[in-house]
Amino acid sequence: MPKDGIGASTKRREDIRFLTGRGRYTDDINLPHQAHVHFLRADVAHARINGIDTAMAAGMPGVIRIFTAADFAGVGGLPCGWQVTDREGQPMQEPKHPVLAEGKIRHVGEIVAAVVAETLEQARDAAEAIALDLEDLPAVIDMKAACEAGAVKVHDDLSSNLCYSWGFVEDNREAVDQAIAEAAHVTTLELVNNRLVANPMEPRVALGDYAFHDDSSTLYTTSQNPHVIRLLMGAFVLGIPEHKLRVVAPDVGGGFGTKIFHYAEEAFVTFAAKELKQPVKWTSTRSEAFISDAHGRDHVTKVELALDADNNFTALRCLTYANMGAYLSTFAPSVPTWLHGTLLAGNYRTPLIYTNVRAVFTNTVPVDAYRGAGRPEATFQLERVVDKAARELGVDPAELRRQNFIRKDQFPYATPVAVEYDTGDYEATLDTCLGLADYAGFAARAEASRARGKLRGIGLSHYIEACGIAPSNLVGQLGARAGLYESATVRVNATGGIVVMTGSHSHGQGHETSFPQVVADMIGIDASQVEIVHGDTANTPMGMGTYGSRSIAVGGSAMVRATEKIIAKAKKIAGHMLEASDEDIELKEGRFTVAGTDKSLAWGDVTLAAYVPHNYPLDQIEPGLEETAFYDPANFTYPSGCYICEVEVDPGTGKVEVCSFTAADDFGNIINPMIVEGQVQGGIGQGIGQALLEHCRYDADGQLLSASYMDYAMPRASDVPNIAVDHSCQTPCTHNPLGVKGCGEAGAIGSPPAVVNAVIDALERAGKPVAHIDMPLSPARVWAAMNS
Amino acid sequence: MYNFDFVKPATVDEALAALAEEDALPLSGGQTLIPAMKQRLNAPSRLVSLLGIDALKGVCPGEGGVTIGGATAHAVVAREAAAVYPALAALAGGIGDPAVRNRGTIGGSLANNDPAACYPAAVLASGAVIVTDRREIAADSFFQGMFTTDLEEGEIITAVKFPIPEAAHYLKFEQPASRFALTGVVVAKFAEGVRVAVTGASEDGVFRWSEAEAALSDSFRPEALEGLSVPAEGMISDLHGSGAYRAHLVKVLTGRAVQAC
Incomplete structure (x- = not known):
């Protein structure tokens, strides 16, 4: 086994920067001329919005612009990525999820207005001067009461508060009823699985930027899956094509699922930065996290x-x-x-x-x-x-x-x-x-x-x-509106070092350590020769991100497939250089050897040849040593x-x-x-x-x-x-x-x-x-x- | 946080003068006030820090007792009162976390009189005397309900004089989230009788459990509490426990504190 290969308890290389306070988190990124947004959030759970008077606030010091739902008239709602079909074969009820509250407030913490100002304190001061004309409505909190006939509706345009009633497996229902009726013993339990707040150590942050010279937008955000955010926000909310939109999720301090989702604040700062032609930043307080993180x-x-x-x-x-x-x-x-x-x-x-x-x-x-x-x-x-x-x-x-x-x-x-x-x-x-x-x-x-x-x-x-x-085809049948493959590009440099660009995202899992162990093991080089790049749609292949304990099983498999392609091509190059058939080339401990002989080349000899193709089978293969694989699990x-x-x-x-x-x-x-x-x-x-x-x-x-x-x-x-x-x-x-x-x-x-x-x-x-x-x-x- | 002026006088007289301004507030550690200001829930025009006044600091053992300056941090009490009044030192050493203990002060805690704070129970059970810039106040008349004390506007706690009991013990049953006292009991045994003070439990803030005091003065054993009970009425009922639960804890903790004395 090479040093730090598969099975080694290699110490986490990323911990040096995390433990010495030198990580680069979204909040560490500050751009020239950056403005700050403070969100005025609902402090009641259910109310009709009869009016939002921003006149006084708009004139306060430092205020650049105040946004309400009216400013988002041409913008889509936040999309839902999965459609469940109910027991009757009908699609679930799917209400619009506006970026800023539209017509009604539906939960404490919902964004009612957004104040963009030169400083955060100015934005907070102005938010206090916004006058809301609200008509309080009874809140719907208890789930069973919400399902009763005549219950107040959270969404007036839906038939009820029931999103769906799902039966699974519906064909088994009668047989199950019968088996329970006939059982020698039935144990019954009623229980509550308590509601939780994820509380990652790093609260959410979003920083939107807009580049006038090429009409492109960039969102820096605390996300577990930047490509998913780019797709959802670009295609469904803001109408920005993916080639004009970059999403960067740098170091992320824990996710636990709650940073999978596309949030209103991300869409807001991206939209506002383009409107105002200047960067707009939001950093959640812990108090906001409690009322805005899923x-x-x-x-x-x-x-x-x-x-x-x-x-x-x-x-x-x-x-x-x-x-x-x-x-x-x-x-x-x-x-x-x-x-x-x-x-x-x-x-x-x-x-x-x-x-x-x-x-x-x-x-x-x-x-x-x-x-x-x-x-x-x-x-x-x-x-x-x-x-x-x-x-x-x-x-x-x-x-x-x-x-x-x-x-x-x-x-x-x-x-x-x-x-x-x-x-x-x-x-x-x-x-x-x-x-x-x-x-x-x-x-x-x-x-x-x-x-x-x-x-x-x-x-x-x-x-x-x-x-x-x-498996993408399976989840597609079950209502997923996305594929769930993963991707990796393995780029071998001329001098033999490797950069793996993965669609997985590490926010505490240690991918920067464990992923190189796999590639290093396959090639037989030291893991320190392999670097992992993730979290930036500009330099990684389209990937679905990290959640559901999927990264090594799906992202790792993509990386293996790409590395297999690298090895196959490198063997062809080595075969040419060693004047042997590539089928006779063995790669072991970082050396290519002609089977049964002492003729061999080092890993670096072959990678150099790929980029300096003087003695190279140019009629058969292209120069370079870079491969991409998409892996969709079976x-x-x-x-x-x-x-x-x-x-x-x-x-x-x-x-x-x-x-x-x-x-x-x-x-x-x-x-x-x-x-x-x-x-x-x-x-x-x-x-x-x-x-x-x-x-x-x-x-x-x-x-x-x-x-x-x-x-x-x-x-x-x-x-x-x-x-x-x-x-x-x-x-x-x-x-x-x-x-x-x-x-x-x-x-x-x-x-x-x-x-x-x-x-x-x-x-x-x-x-x-x-x-x-x-x-x-x-x-x-x-x-x-x-x-x- | 809104803007405010900040002054740090060196004497009590200077502090009193600085506090004369409208909406000025004293700052003695700020472990409650600063978070409230950060949340924009409090907006003093001026903060007058008491931490620059050397005369308000220190733990001074004296005849029959120990005097603790109003601006003495919990960590200092935990360290310097350990030999003279170990139960008080242990109580101070269990407040909050190290950061809180190195900033928060006894005077700040008592003036705030949080219904779940530790110090009020120690002061009340000890029969301590609160010394201010203008008078001395007996513990029994100092605490007047949740976040309410006998202090006048602008009055500063300069010191607290604790008599030393023959035996004492504080038991804090922590609220799981804040780790303030869900219920806390100080039992203090003096030659003239036993005093029992309870924090965290009552809607009226810290209080003395007089039935237990009588029973324990008669017989200082946990068994003396048998047959006694604390009524649930008037006890705090919240996310973390009902009034009945807190009333139950008062008895359990009192018994255990006696056992530990």
Whole structure:
């Protein structure tokens, strides 16, 4: 293995600049003559806009121009990238999502007017002088109430607040009903998957620029997918052709899904810069982030699991209300449907599954993908209901799972919810995790806790996720309005160094380290000879960006395909130079050798020849050494794993402490084990946050109660234990060239049910059995459950 | 933040003169005021920093007690009061985070009287005396409800005089997000009796739990609290806990604080 090749825990080269404060983030970019925009945001959830008087504000010092919806009359709405078809075969209801509020305010935080001024303070001062004439309307907040006949409508032009009612698999519905009616045992659970705010460390920033000399626009933005923003904003919102529009996402300080979407602020600064012929910048405050970044989760679900007399799962039936918020964010409709319903088989052989998902408009911030996106919600309900069934039946939760697992000799396995798992070995991850967590030794630890006055519990979950998103032809049939391939251009320089221009985007994942490991390994050179370029539509091929644990599986595969083309061409050059057939040329450890001889050339000899083609087969191949590949996956990848959590509950206060957390994941092949471990730990940290701390709460009037860190509890280092991460169970993906599955979301998907199951276990062992507690399991909620 | 003037006088008299201007506010660490100003929720015309007044700083042990200057930072109290009044030092060392503890001051905290702040419970349980530029105020009459005190306009806390209890302990049950006290209890045992002060719980701000004081003065053991309960009425009910939960916590924390004494 070459130094820093596949499988090496190479330290992250990008961390030097991140950890020494020398990253180049969007907010670090300042352009000459730059103006600043302050957005006047709605402080009520629902109101009719009868008038906006900007006259006084427009005359204030430094004000360049004030924009309202009237200025955007010729501009499109923010597009939705996925159309879901409902149970009746009709397309979802899709309201216009204006850049600035049009006619009505539909959530606290919506942009009502935008003040562009020479300084930010001047813009803020002027915004305070804008007079709004608003007619307050009742807010629609509760999803079930929103679905009742006669409910106030968020969008007057829609028939109701129901975006769609989706049935999946509709043909299974009657059989599922029948199986549940005939089951020996049915376990029922009603639960809430709590609404979250992603809170990446770097808030969103957008800087628009316009170049008069060539009539081109540039947007610098905090995005996970600059090409997607260029396409959506250029084609659907502003009508700027892609060759006149450049989108740059430089260093981005965390995304977690919330920086996938195309936001109004991006369209605004690009539009305003062109209107004003000067750069316009917006930097979100943390307070703005709470009321303008897309939120995550927010499902209300009833799930029923049917079992036969031998404890085999026979059917699963789910009903979910999924909050869309006031408008459809870019990928919002896909999250509770195709990223959720398709995962309801989990790791199990459940033969019959039906889910009905009702997506609902409310007067709240739009809800979209957040780390895991639909898969955490599926995993949570499934792993909670399986755990509840085990308790009701008096069997070990681990063994009930084992009994119902898809066995390793059953792959490829077609589930009843339209996906085919290519590979897996669930007993291996279960047994590895049980061993690492010392499941058998729990009783002694529980006794030690009891002696200290604490209630100890152990909980496990076994998850599956569909990653490596996604086969374009399949998602096209399912309503996606985009392809989900990935791209890479591999440019070999004359002196042998390599630049890889990838459509993937790194915002903390470490691509600048792990991607070179792959290319270096294939060629047999040092990883330091490979540089990754990403995040700028001007110098990378059209790519779909980073989310859905897709970058190594899809972007990495594109890079492999491009590198294969490079190697094939380089062998032809080497064959010519060595006077041998290119079929006889072997590339090993950076040298081209004629098989069976000692005739060889160094990598650099051949790359130089490609650009100085004096002795070169010009009649057969072109000079140069640069190749591009687009890779479209044949299937999703299916990472899976087992998580075990141990908690102590303080019976006096209800406070939960996570004592230990153990993860055994199957990610297939692994490029950089250290980065994988970090990804899993970070995901579990977020999962513990969801399970115990984080909760985005609105009051009945649509005011966000948890609108700052004073009330929205983020997990801190002291809330997260040392996490044992094992990835020795590896069943490589069968359909991509690296055999990789992706690891970015697993921790956030698999951990919340393990934490909740552990708390439920602790209370049951203490003689205070509780069927369920909704997340977050705050001290007050646990105490209330114990004392109800 | 709106524009404002900033002055940093060296004496209390200069500070009082500077505060005479309309809409002037004293700044003693600014851990509440500055964030409010950044949010444009407060707009003083002038800030008068008290941190340049050496006479307001320091921890001075004396006969039967310790006097802490009004502009003394929490971190200084945590360090310098540890030998003389360890429970107070521990309380100061648990406020906020290191940045807060190195900027925030005892006088600033008491003048603000946040219903979830730590210091008011220590002052009330200790029966401390608040010294101002013009008088001395007993703790029992200083705190007058949420964000309300006996201080007059422009009055500056110059020092706090703490008697030293035989034993004392502070237990803070943290609100998960802010890590202020969801409920916090200081139990202080003096020769003449036990005082119990509760922060974070009541809609009226810090208060003394007199039933517990009587019971514990009689028998300083957690068991003495059996049979007592705090009414949920008047307790804060919010995202993080109901009034009933806070009332329950008062009893649990009081018992545990006694145990820890």
